[in-house]
Amino acid sequence: MFEGLAGRLQDTLSKLRGRGKLSEADVNEAMKEIRRHLIEADVNFKVAKDFIEKVRVRAVGSEVLTSLTPGQQVVKIVDEELTQLLGGAQSRLEQSPQAPTVVLMVGLQGAGKTTHAAKLAMHLQKQGKYPLLVACDIYRPAAIEQLRVLAETTRSAFFSLGDQVSPVKIAAEALAHAKTHGYDYVIVDTAGRLHIDEALMGELQDIRSTVHPTETLLVVDAATGQDAVTVAESFHRQLELTGLILSRMDGDTRGGAALSIRAVTGCPVKFIGTGEKVDQLEPFYPDRLASRILGMGDVLTLIEKAQSVFDQDQAKVLEKKMMAGDFTLDLFLDQLQQVRNLGPLDQLMGLLPGMGKMKKQLSGANIDDKQINRVEAIIRSMTPKERNNYKLMDYNRKMRIAKGSGTSIQEVNRLLRQFEEMLKMMKQFSGMSQKMMKKGKKGKKAPFMPFR
């Protein structure tokens, strides 16, 4: 079974193999799958709907590249749109023209604000900055203690006035303290709160208008569901967020919430949290998250490679010959070499979704580079005449070829048998495409070479 969207789309669209353009009906079928997949990845229903519409418009009527199946083509479009929507890599904090720069951490309860405040401090220290960690969560039991211990771990300066002083006052005094002591960043940890809690949201607004943060970062659990949009919109409306930190990306969640939030607030994801330790903060790469949401491994890398390697003109010549039925061992060799240009075969298999697990079995099976080496050697040991007409082969010729290539006559026989089967298949294909042409449709795509 294939996992991920790429696999499912290829299943859905496999019957379309061999047609040149994506029709509206094909695309609609694919869009259903994509929508389902996005929602399972926790992309918000409405965001998914808008997104699908955008992809649909682009996909209908688009040319399927010679090297791609229609399924891959759709995946490619989806991935491009997704990456674009997720925005560029923005893993840096803005700096205020006048030090110190204030960073306000906000979010729901349990999102990871306190931990990420400490992670940010560590991140800044690595760049030679002096951050001050400020404990403004006076509500959750032991929250101040938690930040104090974390500050010790990261060897950051820590500021607290206990839990009997209002957070607004703590923030204000922390800022004054930072100014006199020359800290260049003030990271304010605040209590988790619900976006609909008017009193507590009001408190955040007061902190904001007192310390004027340059960055107001919403910390969001990567596993958040449909509600992420409501939460983020509400925080954004009340506090004008400048960015997101996506926590718990080390889990196995798809992280569709990030896409939803990005779509409704326009705020960039600045960092992702990838563990409980204070140094586990990573820059955000939109393309990686896109692949993760789609669940595709690195299939796109493979697609891109295929596009760059296969010479389009050469492919057309090849196709014509194949359709006309004069496919020769020479051409077969050409094709093999093109496949090889993609990289070592076992690596290619690893890039395919769902194949990761099968990789071990595959390396034990017959699909390896050595096998191709032998096939190449056999063909290269033939005379041009033989390559153009395999039917010439008799026992003596085969013996010579086996000796010349350092293989056995059995292997030569096997190759010839496989080649013969391939020719038969091609005849069937060209028969089909001629029928299709009569109906006014043009068979355009060459069947990908099977090598078994």
Added chain:
Amino acid sequence: MALFDRIKAGLTKTRETFFNRIGSLLTGRRIDEDFFEELEEILLMADVGVNTTLLLIERLRQEVKHRKLDQSEQLRPVLREELSQLMKSEDQEMHFGRGALTVWMMVGVNGVGKTTMTGKLAHHYRKQGKKVLLAAGDTFRAGAIEQLKIWGERAGCPVVSHAPGADPAAVLFDAIAQAKADGTDLLICDTAGRLHNKADLMNELTKMHRVLTREIPDGPHEVLLVVDATTGQNAINQARIFKEATNVTGVVLTKLDGTAKGGVVVAIQHELGIPVKWVGLGEKITDLDEFHPDDFVQALFE
């Protein structure tokens, strides 16, 4: 019904609540494609998940065809019945030990509210006159032990703890010894939050569970998975893997006082057969309610 009055009260601030939307959808509408599409949207937006939603809708479609229904009111009892079916469990009550001591364990990913829920449960059973002991099994997160101690003070029950970084299984072992020695009725063990895909951390949890089983032959009597209501489809994975590691017996749904619907518990109950037993609705020590599936379903239609 008090519980769902409270949930609804908490939700009045949001414009479109799940409950209201289903309610109005089922009032005076013709059953057509638009109707099903809207119902699908409501269910998906509540995090019920694609599989469960499609299953529900398919059953409703068959019912509509079969009984030739065309008004949405007629579908009300059908939807109620189907949802009840999905949420129903024979095993809604909390389990207590046959012997003198009952042991429960709290598990879940980080930040879902395990420690808070431990404090609330302690308070709940203290009020019923039980002698409750808490075990500070989260020795990893900074401040977790202090946090539990504060809850213990509020609830009026002692807390067994070791130093930060100690082996949590050892904390549990000591807690059981103390519970046996001082005639405790109920021991609730807090554990550190952990992501379910971290094998070593899940092994640690299995080890803690094993210690409890070894010391109390029919224990632990309850392993409660705490699930944050804002969590999406990943909660199903969480439940599946925590169940493998510790034989989870119930779900506690926290943070339901926001705008999240926690619909993923329908899928957890339906796909994994783990019943929801408690609901957390706020930060106060009394913000805890028992979960009743029938109320839940009925509240959808009021």
